Amino acid sequence: MRGAFAVTFAAVVVLAGCSGFFGDAPETTTPTETASGGVPPTETAAVTETATPSQTPPPTPTATETEPPDGEQQLAPGVTREGIVNPVELMSAHQRELLAAGYEINQTVVSTYNGSVSNRLVVHTTAGPGGEIAYQNGTSSGYDADGNETVTGNAMWLNATAMVTRHVEAGSTTYRVQPRLYPPESLIWYSGLQRDIQFAADDYEVTSVDQRDGVRVVTLEAAIDRVDDDDIDDTTSTLQIDENGVIRDAETEVNYGTGNVYHTDYAVERVGSEPPARPAWLDAVPPSASLEMDVFRFDETSAELVHTHGDAAPAGSIVTVVSNGTLYEATLDEPFRDGTLSLWIDADDTLRMTSERPSSDAARELGPVVTVTVRAPDGGELFSTSLAR
Incomplete structure (x- = not known):
C-alpha cells in the first residue's frame, strides 16, 4: 500500500513507536548478554530538523x-x-x-x-x-x-x-x-x-x-x-x-x-561519543506533557473519561464528543486530575461532564461510534480517541 509510515519514536522513537520510528514493531529478540539500563524508541520517533551524519565517516578499505x-x-x-x-x-x-x-x-x-x-x-x-x-x-x-x-x-x-x-x-x-x-x-x-x-x-x-x-x-x-x-x-x-x-x-x-x-x-x-547535548526544544515542553487519559467505559448513554497519569488537564481545556455526526463541546471549570468524568448529552443537546453516570432517562443515546478529544486552552491536543461499542 502507498500509505505514509506511522511514526511513534521509541518510540522517539518518539522515537514509539517511535513507532517506533521504524517500519516494523521494535525487536523483542535480544542477545543473551545485555547491558543494563533504559528505553526503546518507539518508531518513533523524528523532528523537522533532518538527521546530521557524523563528520568522521568510517574509514575506507586500504x-x-x-x-x-x-x-x-x-x-x-x-x-x-x-x-x-x-x-x-x-x-x-x-x-x-x-x-x-x-x-x-x-x-x-x-x-x-x-x-x-x-x-x-x-x-x-x-x-x-x-x-x-x-x-x-x-x-x-x-x-x-x-x-x-x-x-x-x-x-x-x-x-x-x-x-x-x-x-x-x-x-x-x-x-x-x-x-x-x-x-x-x-x-x-x-x-x-x-x-x-x-x-x-x-x-x-x-x-x-x-x-x-x-x-x-x-x-x-x-x-x-x-x-x-x-x-x-x-x-x-x-x-x-x-x-x-x-x-x-x-x-x-x-x-x-x-x-x-x-x-x-x-x-x-x-x-566513541559524548552524551548528546540537551535539545533546546525541551524548554517549550508544556506542564501538561506528561498527562495521560483514557476512556474506560462507553455505553448507550455515556463515555467515562479517566485521568490515568501525570499532570492535570488545566482549567479552561476544551472537551469535545462527536456522536452521530454531531460535535458537542464543554469547558473544564477546574483542573482535571486523579479521577473520572462521565461525558453525556442531556435533553437540551448540551455536553455534560459529571462525576456520576447519568440516569438512562436524563441522557440522549450516543451513537455506536464516538470520538472524544481534550484540547488545552491554547488549542494543543492533550488526548483524542475514537471507539465503538
Missing part, C-alpha cells in the same frame, strides 16, 4: 588480505571464514562495543511501489557511554495514491529515568513526557537486523576480508526467504563487521512480490 585466516579462525566475534557461526556472540559484541563507548547511528528506510518511492524514513541516534543519555531524531515522508506528500517529524530525548518526545505534523507540535521503561540497547537495533542475524545466520557467506586503518573488516552477504516461508529468496542482506564485532554497515532489501520493495541501510557513523 588493503585486502591476500592470505585469509583458516576457516576455523575467528574474524570477528561469532564470525569465521565459514560465516556467522555464533549470532548471539556477534550481537552481544556489537551492543557491548557501542554501549561502552557511546555511538552515532544513521538509519534510512525507503519503501518503493512499482519503482517509485512511496515512503522514506531517516533517523539519527546519538548516545553517550552506557546509553542512558540519548537523542534520536529524524523525518518520515510518504506519498498517497494521488502523489500528495505527508512529512512527519519526531524527536526523543532520554535520560536515566524519563523520555520526552516531540511530534511535528501538519504545522502542529505536540510533546509527551513519560517514564523510561526499556533498556538502552533498544536504540541500537532497527526492525529486522537482529532477526536476520539470529535466524538466518547460516545464509551469510564471507565475500571479502579487508584491512581498514589497521582494523579487519569482514563483508558477508546473504539471500534469505523472509516473506512467505516458501523456499524462495526474497531478501538480500549485506553486513560489514569489524574485528571487534561492530556492525559498521548493514544493507537489506526485501521484495514482497507485489510491487513493494523495502530497503534499509544501517550505518554506525561513530564509535
Whole structure:
C-alpha cells in the first residue's frame, strides 16, 4: 500500500513507536548478554530538523588480505571464514562495543511501489557511554495514491529515568513526557537486523576480508526467504563487521512480490561519543506533557473519561464528543486530575461532564461510534480517541 509510515519514536522513537520510528514493531529478540539500563524508541520517533551524519565517516578499505585466516579462525566475534557461526556472540559484541563507548547511528528506510518511492524514513541516534543519555531524531515522508506528500517529524530525548518526545505534523507540535521503561540497547537495533542475524545466520557467506586503518573488516552477504516461508529468496542482506564485532554497515532489501520493495541501510557513523547535548526544544515542553487519559467505559448513554497519569488537564481545556455526526463541546471549570468524568448529552443537546453516570432517562443515546478529544486552552491536543461499542 502507498500509505505514509506511522511514526511513534521509541518510540522517539518518539522515537514509539517511535513507532517506533521504524517500519516494523521494535525487536523483542535480544542477545543473551545485555547491558543494563533504559528505553526503546518507539518508531518513533523524528523532528523537522533532518538527521546530521557524523563528520568522521568510517574509514575506507586500504588493503585486502591476500592470505585469509583458516576457516576455523575467528574474524570477528561469532564470525569465521565459514560465516556467522555464533549470532548471539556477534550481537552481544556489537551492543557491548557501542554501549561502552557511546555511538552515532544513521538509519534510512525507503519503501518503493512499482519503482517509485512511496515512503522514506531517516533517523539519527546519538548516545553517550552506557546509553542512558540519548537523542534520536529524524523525518518520515510518504506519498498517497494521488502523489500528495505527508512529512512527519519526531524527536526523543532520554535520560536515566524519563523520555520526552516531540511530534511535528501538519504545522502542529505536540510533546509527551513519560517514564523510561526499556533498556538502552533498544536504540541500537532497527526492525529486522537482529532477526536476520539470529535466524538466518547460516545464509551469510564471507565475500571479502579487508584491512581498514589497521582494523579487519569482514563483508558477508546473504539471500534469505523472509516473506512467505516458501523456499524462495526474497531478501538480500549485506553486513560489514569489524574485528571487534561492530556492525559498521548493514544493507537489506526485501521484495514482497507485489510491487513493494523495502530497503534499509544501517550505518554506525561513530564509535566513541559524548552524551548528546540537551535539545533546546525541551524548554517549550508544556506542564501538561506528561498527562495521560483514557476512556474506560462507553455505553448507550455515556463515555467515562479517566485521568490515568501525570499532570492535570488545566482549567479552561476544551472537551469535545462527536456522536452521530454531531460535535458537542464543554469547558473544564477546574483542573482535571486523579479521577473520572462521565461525558453525556442531556435533553437540551448540551455536553455534560459529571462525576456520576447519568440516569438512562436524563441522557440522549450516543451513537455506536464516538470520538472524544481534550484540547488545552491554547488549542494543543492533550488526548483524542475514537471507539465503538
